[in-house]
Amino acid sequence: MTFAIEFNNVSRHFGEVRAVDDVSFTVRDGEFFTLLGPSGSGKTTCLRMIAGFEQPTAGRIVLYGRDVTTLPAYDREVNTVFQDYALFPHMTVGDNIGYGLMVRKVPKPERERQVAEMLKLVRLPGMERRKPSQLSGGQRQRVALARALINHPKVLLLDEPLGALDLKLRQQMQVELKAIQHEVGITFIFVTHDQEEALTMSDRIAVFDMGQIVQIGAPSDLYERPRTRFVAGFVGTSNILSGETAVTITGSAQPFSVRPEKIRLVDVATAVPAAHCAIEGQVQDVVYVGMHTRYTVALPSGEEMIVVQQNMDVTPQNGTAVRGKAVRLVWPRAANNVLEEAIG
């Protein structure tokens, strides 16, 4: 099987800084693959190496079976949607989108036909004559997308393309991006630091930390089975329990994580069902969020656990869970996710 992209032990060092450090992964054809990580974790550098804006210090990058490691950016069959869109301000929307065809000397009538088609794809029909400065942020984003897609790249690279949009527009564009990917059927590599966005959109996610990939998997794998403390904390919220507390709960000091929504808050008098874990604590803080309420519960050891409850039978309003109240936390043993780290 030929992969869309293969990274073979790729490194990129800037002097002493190891921006990307011995990274290997493969992306399948047609996949929506996300590089997720905090800023400075190496995800954008990886994207820029695929685009050809950066050269790896070591390793090979293979694009559909062809080694592109040393190929200049203009010879690669990939296109990029930039974080700041990078539209050409002196050109009309039509000329921006047709740029890739223009530099390839595609005749004008054909160019105009394809530009109109692209504008329809990104739902901006008839906008050819506008200047980028006359568009809203969301519209510029669509123009940038159309401009990158018109060359029919084998892979589309998206560098935090939704970062500048407000929440509503961002959620709308997330849905549209997925729809457009379905329509054009090409591989998308998406860079983001927003874990929720990554979970929503991706087929698979590579989590970056300090220049390395710490875990690759489908969104549900990453969420349900984070391998390390970093992934457990970066993708969603996790309670990480170790040491004495872990011994109290599971009988072993092996650190594990458990998601706040897997835990139920019950009265201390309630019996613990079979195959469940339990620990007692005191409600420290209550944050009502509407759909649910988030509780901070202090354990006897002084540690705190986060619990998220749907506002059904247990609510702050009916007095079952208010600040200062002693409660019992109960969750299925199967919800415990053992972390890959030494017992410390």
Add this chain to the structure above:
Amino acid sequence: MRVKSNVNRSPLGLTVTAVAVLIFLHFPFFIVMLYAFTTDETTFTFPPPGLTTRWFGVAMNRADLWPALFLSLKVAIIATAVALVLGTLAAAAVYRSRFFGREAISFLLVLPIALPGIVTGIALRSMMGLTNIPFSFWTIVIGHATFCVVVVYNNAIARFRRTGRSQLEASADLGADGFQTFRYVVLPNLATALVAGGMLAFALSFDEVIVTTFTAGQQSTLPIWIFSQLTRPRDRPVTNVVAFLVVTITAVPILLAHYMTQDARES
């Protein structure tokens, strides 16, 4: 409510000051132009005893004036052209790549405009003396290019910095090679900066006296010719006629450049 209605109006004091400064700046032009028409031929008295257009005819017939004017124009055009090419290339190199001595080169490029012209002039003169380069049209051009390059370089690098790297990357990403990126992205972005820089370079070169006196030898450019006229009391208004023509001629490209850059800013 009264305060609100005055929001867009400047205070009286500011208006008066602004007008006073504008008069202070431009009144000398008016005087120069006025005395191009005076009937007084050796000393200037105010008001002029009478008005005449006679001096225009006298100026036309002065055989030494025209070569000086053409020499100045030729020098300014060539020096500006050289500055446009070298200044743009230098700005592109300093902006785009990182290399050893980058900061030093950037500093050395800007230095000629900070150095007093007399230092530049003496330096060039001694170099020409040492290397036995004879004074010629080209020695003047070289002298002028030292500071013309600076203004183009400064304008170009400021625009490069404002344009942002991602536009160049986007162009390459879409399949444009280096030349196409320069032709379709860099140059249109740079155009107004180059027009402004070129205009300034032209103006600097056209009225340069100090460096020119050291690099011109026996040749005389228009400013040097005017300067030499001041010591000759006869036909004084001829100098004013020449100044009048120079102001008129240079005003045209300045106005053109102004309108061109304005259009670019609006779009």
